[in-house]
Amino acid sequence: MSELTKLTLAAARDALKKKEISAVELTGAYLAEMAAGTALNTYVTVTAEKSMEMAKASDARLAKGAGGALEGLPLGIKDLFCTKDVLTTASSHILDGFRPPYESTVTANLWRDGAVMLGKLNNDEFAMGSSNETSFYGPVVNPWRRKGDATRLVPGGSSGGSSAAVAAKLCLAATATDTGGSIRQPAAFTGTVGIKPTYGRCSRWGIVAFASSLDQAGPITRDVRDAAIMLTSMAGHDEKDTTSVDRPVPDYEAALGQGVKGLRVGIPKEYRVDGMPAEIDALWSRGIEWLKAAGAEIKEVSLPHTKYALPTYYIVAPAECSSNLARYDGVRYGLRVEGRDITDMYEKTRAAGFGAEVRRRVLMGTYVLSAGYYDAYYLKAQKVRTLIARDFAAAFADVDVLLTPTAPSAAFGIGEKTDDPLSMYLNDVFTVPVNLAGLPGISVPAGLSSDGLPLGLQLIGRTFDEETLLRAAYAVEQAADFKAAPEAWWKA
Amino acid sequence: MMTDFESTMRKREPREEDLIRGATGDWEIILGLEVHAQVTSEAKLFSASSTKFGAEQNTQVSFVDAAMPGMLPVINRYCVEQAVRTGLGLKAQINLRSVFDRKNYFYPDLPQGYQISQFKHPIVGEGEVVLDMPDARTVIVGIERLHLEQDAGKSLHDQHPAMSFVDLNRSGVALMEIVSKPDMRSAEEARAYVTKLRTILRYLGTCDGNMEEGSLRADVNVSVRKVGAPLGTRCEIKNVNSIRFIGQAIEYEARRQIDILEDGGKIDQETRLFDPKTGETRPMRSKEEAHDYRYFPDPDLLPLVLRQAEVDAIRASLPELPDEKKARLISAYGLSAYDATVLVSDGARADFFEAVAKGRDAKLAANWVTGDFFAALNREGHSIEQSPVTAKQLGELLDLISDGTISGRIAKQIFDSMYKTGRDPSKIVEDEGLRQVTDFGAIEAAIDAVIAANPDKVEQTKVKPQLAGWFVGQVMKSTSGKANPQVVNEILARKLGLSSDG
Amino acid sequence: MSVDQKTVRHIARLARIAVRDDELEALEKELNGILDWVEQLGEVDVEGVEPMTSAVEVAMKMRDDVAVVQDLQKEVTRNAPGAEDGFYVVPKVVE
Numbered sequence A: 001m002s003e004l005t006k007l008t009l010a011a012a013r014d015a016l017k018k019k020e021i022s023a024v025e026l027t028g029a030y031l032a033e034m035a036a037g038t039a040l041n042t043y044v045t046v047t048a049e050k051s052m053e054m055a056k057a058s059d060a061r062l063a064k065g066a067g068g069a070l071e072g073l074p075l076g077i078k079d080l081f082c083t084k085d086v087l088t089t090a091s092s093h094i095l096d097g098f099r100p101p102y103e104s105t106v107t108a109n110l111w112r113d114g115a116v117m118l119g120k121l122n123n124d125e126f127a128m129g130s131s132n133e134t135s136f137y138g139p140v141v142n143p144w145r146r147k148g149d150a151t152r153l154v155p156g157g158s159s160g161g162s163s164a165a166v167a168a169k170l171c172l173a174a175t176a177t178d179t180g181g182s183i184r185q186p187a188a189f190t191g192t193v194g195i196k197p198t199y200g201r202c203s204r205w206g207i208v209a210f211a212s213s214l215d216q217a218g219p220i221t222r223d224v225r226d227a228a229i230m231l232t233s234m235a236g237h238d239e240k241d242t243t244s245v246d247r248p249v250p251d252y253e254a255a256l257g258q259g260v261k262g263l264r265v266g267i268p269k270e271y272r273v274d275g276m277p278a279e280i281d282a283l284w285s286r287g288i289e290w291l292k293a294a295g296a297e298i299k300e301v302s303l304p305h306t307k308y309a310l311p312t313y314y315i316v317a318p319a320e321c322s323s324n325l326a327r328y329d330g331v332r333y334g335l336r337v338e339g340r341d342i343t344d345m346y347e348k349t350r351a352a353g354f355g356a357e358v359r360r361r362v363l364m365g366t367y368v369l370s371a372g373y374y375d376a377y378y379l380k381a382q383k384v385r386t387l388i389a390r391d392f393a394a395a396f397a398d399v400d401v402l403l404t405p406t407a408p409s410a411a412f413g414i415g416e417k418t419d420d421p422l423s424m425y426l427n428d429v430f431t432v433p434v435n436l437a438g439l440p441g442i443s444v445p446a447g448l449s450s451d452g453l454p455l456g457l458q459l460i461g462r463t464f465d466e467e468t469l470l471r472a473a474y475a476v477e478q479a480a481d482f483k484a485a486p487e488a489w490w491k492a
Numbered sequence B: 001m002m003t004d005f006e007s008t009m010r011k012r013e014p015r016e017e018d019l020i021r022g023a024t025g026d027w028e029i030i031l032g033l034e035v036h037a038q039v040t041s042e043a044k045l046f047s048a049s050s051t052k053f054g055a056e057q058n059t060q061v062s063f064v065d066a067a068m069p070g071m072l073p074v075i076n077r078y079c080v081e082q083a084v085r086t087g088l089g090l091k092a093q094i095n096l097r098s099v100f101d102r103k104n105y106f107y108p109d110l111p112q113g114y115q116i117s118q119f120k121h122p123i124v125g126e127g128e129v130v131l132d133m134p135d136a137r138t139v140i141v142g143i144e145r146l147h148l149e150q151d152a153g154k155s156l157h158d159q160h161p162a163m164s165f166v167d168l169n170r171s172g173v174a175l176m177e178i179v180s181k182p183d184m185r186s187a188e189e190a191r192a193y194v195t196k197l198r199t200i201l202r203y204l205g206t207c208d209g210n211m212e213e214g215s216l217r218a219d220v221n222v223s224v225r226k227v228g229a230p231l232g233t234r235c236e237i238k239n240v241n242s243i244r245f246i247g248q249a250i251e252y253e254a255r256r257q258i259d260i261l262e263d264g265g266k267i268d269q270e271t272r273l274f275d276p277k278t279g280e281t282r283p284m285r286s287k288e289e290a291h292d293y294r295y296f297p298d299p300d301l302l303p304l305v306l307r308q309a310e311v312d313a314i315r316a317s318l319p320e321l322p323d324e325k326k327a328r329l330i331s332a333y334g335l336s337a338y339d340a341t342v343l344v345s346d347g348a349r350a351d352f353f354e355a356v357a358k359g360r361d362a363k364l365a366a367n368w369v370t371g372d373f374f375a376a377l378n379r380e381g382h383s384i385e386q387s388p389v390t391a392k393q394l395g396e397l398l399d400l401i402s403d404g405t406i407s408g409r410i411a412k413q414i415f416d417s418m419y420k421t422g423r424d425p426s427k428i429v430e431d432e433g434l435r436q437v438t439d440f441g442a443i444e445a446a447i448d449a450v451i452a453a454n455p456d457k458v459e460q461t462k463v464k465p466q467l468a469g470w471f472v473g474q475v476m477k478s479t480s481g482k483a484n485p486q487v488v489n490e491i492l493a494r495k496l497g498l499s500s501d502g
Numbered sequence C: 001m002s003v004d005q006k007t008v009r010h011i012a013r014l015a016r017i018a019v020r021d022d023e024l025e026a027l028e029k030e031l032n033g034i035l036d037w038v039e040q041l042g043e044v045d046v047e048g049v050e051p052m053t054s055a056v057e058v059a060m061k062m063r064d065d066v067a068v069v070q071d072l073q074k075e076v077t078r079n080a081p082g083a084e085d086g087f088y089v090v091p092k093v094v095e
Helices: A009-017 A023-036 A048-063 A105-112 A160-167 A184-190 A224-234 A278-293 A306-327 A342-353 A356-369 A375-395 A421-428 A432-437 A466-480 B077-089 B187-204 B243-262 B308-316 B322-333 B337-344 B347-357 B362-380 B391-402 B408-421 B425-432 B440-453 B455-463 B465-478 B485-495 C005-014 C021-043 C073-077
Strands: A043-046 A074-078 A116-121 A173-178 A193-196 A216-221 A264-268 A297-301 A401-405 A441-448 A454-461 B020-022 B025-038 B101-104 B114-117 B127-132 B138-150 B154-156 B163-167 B174-180 B216-226 B235-240 B271-275 B280-283 C087-091
Touching: A009 A023, A009 A048, A009 A224, A023 A043, A023 A048, A023 A074, A023 A116, A043 A160, A048 A116, A074 A160, A105 A173, A105 A224, A116 A160, A160 A173, A160 A184, A160 A216, A173 A193, A173 A224, A184 A193, A184 A441, A184 A454, A193 A224, A193 A466, A216 A224, A224 A441, A224 A466, A264 A278, A278 A297, A278 A401, A278 A441, A278 A454, A278 A466, A306 A356, A306 A375, A306 A421, A306 A432, A306 B101, A306 C021, A342 C087, A356 A375, A356 C005, A356 C021, A375 A432, A375 C021, A401 A466, A421 C021, A441 A466, A454 A466, B020 B243, B025 B187, B025 B243, B077 B138, B077 B174, B077 B187, B077 B308, B114 B138, B127 B187, B138 B187, B187 B216, B187 B243, B187 B322, B187 B347, B216 B243, B235 B243, B243 B271, B243 B280, B322 B337, B322 B347, B322 B362, B337 B347, B337 B362, B347 B362, B347 B391, B362 B391, B362 B408, B391 B408, B391 B425, B408 B425, B440 B455, B440 B465, B440 B485, B455 B465, B465 B485, C005 C021
Parallel strands: A074 A116, A074 A173, A264 A297, A264 A401, B235 B271
Antiparallel strands: A043 A116, A173 A216, A193 A216, A193 A441, A401 A454, A441 A454, B020 B025, B025 B174, B025 B216, B101 B114, B127 B138, B138 B174, B154 B163, B163 C087, B216 B235, B271 B280
16 A cells, blocks of 8 residues: 555645645555555546646645645545536436536535545445445445455445545545435444534535435545544535525634543433444443543433434435435436337336335335325424434433444445345434434444454534534544554455 | 315305306306416526526526536525515415425426425415406405415427427426415406406516416316306316416316216316317326325425515505505596506506596596597507607697697597607697687687578577587588687577577 | 335336336335334324424525526536437427
């Protein structure tokens, strides 16, 4: 592995500022790693030429002592973000050949700050999945393997390309999106950091929509500092998204290192679910001890509606997606399969264009919204959602952050759960409630499983209190001192 | 959208004139209208694209309008205000909290695969429209609701044998759907309703009412029933785009339904189209499946919350509306209800009248404006704005009549000349020497000449005083109509030995 | 509540996704599996609870009525599988 790609985002930034390295060198090193890492199937599109152009422009700005907060830093972009004139597919067949004539607000913010695009990262089709196995472009492979076992593992999902690429050092950091855990769970599966900010913190404009009331962008990075740096650039009010919030973006990096002395940390008792592996439970206890040792006050709290979060999510998210995906009809962009009339064309196009999981969710969503069922399913779910949000609000009256495991298990094998949608859905048991309530959450690598796979702890914060969240995450990171890295087997 | 109206409809006694005679008895038509009125605005409801009519295909389409992936709607404040203004103009309840829903269905000119509309919580609730029927009857039509929604694009089906062409310029333009209660009982009432609604919208400036350009379209719900029977099954005739067609469509559809029912058949609840070429309605083929629109609140948009102060400010800025204007014209100018109704049907006409009538004889002004002036406009197909005669000029003409400078007869001649040339009436009077002769000497001379030439008539007049009129005519003729008729009458009466008040 | 194959076919039609006959049984089973599982929401008492409308409580921002005149005909049609003369072209629609 190249020495250059070992640098974190923060370290690379500092080295660029001091002109110890150039953006062209750094970008070149990543492009070489990406070329050597195709076995992981992380990138669906590599924009090598554009990357080098952007790097050159960054070097020119850096030479003049100018440049933004991310000047010259090469990033991977989840293929859910529309990038102007660059193929954007959401890893779906139905967006075949789609080159958006516009740039998403979040990626535009990154380019504004000088970042360099390496390419577009694989993900579950339309971000629907927890293992990155639903992608039209095939599964992403986790750079991590079990000790002495070459079984190919999933990198988590839906942002599996992002998590795997960051873990394998095929980019400095990556953008990702999180609708029910799609940033945090893959981060936990790959020993990386992933933060989903408060709903409304990042603009959704230009991000291919899955479930509008839940989708939120965030970064996957190597450490908490990098996450803070990335989020500072990605976040911000956007008048093109009425659900984005008009409040200033703090310098999140500055919040780190303030310690957690006196911070009140809540431990939700309902998260001790049946059948949780002992090593996850042990990891959680270790996390509690670390925070206690750093001066935090630990309190048990109750989130009584936790068990209803997943079924609520699997009504709300499919309902919204069934409507959001109606625009993929073979008329204005993407795939078209000709038919004998317009309806036949629609039906053939959408049958060929959507994979099994997307189809399942669209059908599920269509059903729960259909006449006679709306009240029983969708309306009921939105009411339960209110109760879930109230649970959190009540807990945050007593504590500042919550600490939980990120996922109920470590990464599993490719193909292990694809036949059973429900067991796949259960992966998101700890992450989904956070999306339903619109809260910020972060996953920090905290240890290894008995067979040598990374495990993550999740911290959940108050709305728009990402600073406290990052501060606590930084403390966990310091205490965990997670140094393990996957062996670069994929280069063989 | 269809609502269950049975409970909310106004009780009305059927009128003989409105009933349709069938083989089995008399039938009553029950009509409710859903009018789609394009909101007058610069930009679309959820995007900044222009709403201008007639642009080249797909040149007024933003990425939002084309439903590109990741695009989001941002609502146009002015369109919201226009909907509130319209609601206030319809004396309706304004809902301070309303919600945008998605109405899901597939159609090539509906790029999102859903229309953003308001289903459960519309911005405007119940109101009413008062119809002034030509027979001086008033009919009150209840408004069920008004909501904001996006227009769809346009599909052209006649460009290619196997393909349709889609233009999204209209896609996303703001519409107000105004839903009436089923309070109308004849095609005539339905026409009067759309006419009145259009007048109100134009007064408010919230919709230009231009039906040729599609700014105003109506879906007509038609059902028939035997007098006193429960409501029948209704059919919805979609997108009728002229007031005349609305009448034709209703008459055809009512007859069609009656024929089916009298033959022992039953009416299928369905959506139909009116074909102006044949004057018939037919079922819409593409809508054959029962629709299930799967409405749910649009998660891209927060609830629309208005403050009472905002609504009050809009209320304070409302113009005088047709009903109030009519009442005022009647009380302030002493106009007949009929004249007042004619005048207020178009705000510009009423304004024109008021400009002419100001400080003048109101009855004279009303006669001239609704008489010769409107006749000339109609003859030439001119709108008020296109009239070559201004209110100021017509006012001057009236002044010339009132001060005796010209006679009423000459005034008509001058008016025609004004309309043709746009010249001021005083100029025409001078140029053409049309000043009325009030010079006693000159008139007396003319009268003497007529009397001298017709001694036999003078004798007859002594027996038949009504023959004096013949003398007046002769004098007017000999003076080319310029003699002041009153003066002629007085002198003649004296000369012929009749009492002048005789 | 559960779906039968007729319902699966109906919702597939509403969603405009062609489903082969030999796929119906599996879909029926999958959807019913999920529906059975979400059935547990029936336990929750939501009497008097308002449905969530937005994850974040803010007033909806609005736009001024300013038209941005910009001809994007090429940009909005360039990705279309069927486009001609600035129109989108689709199989004929019968009204």
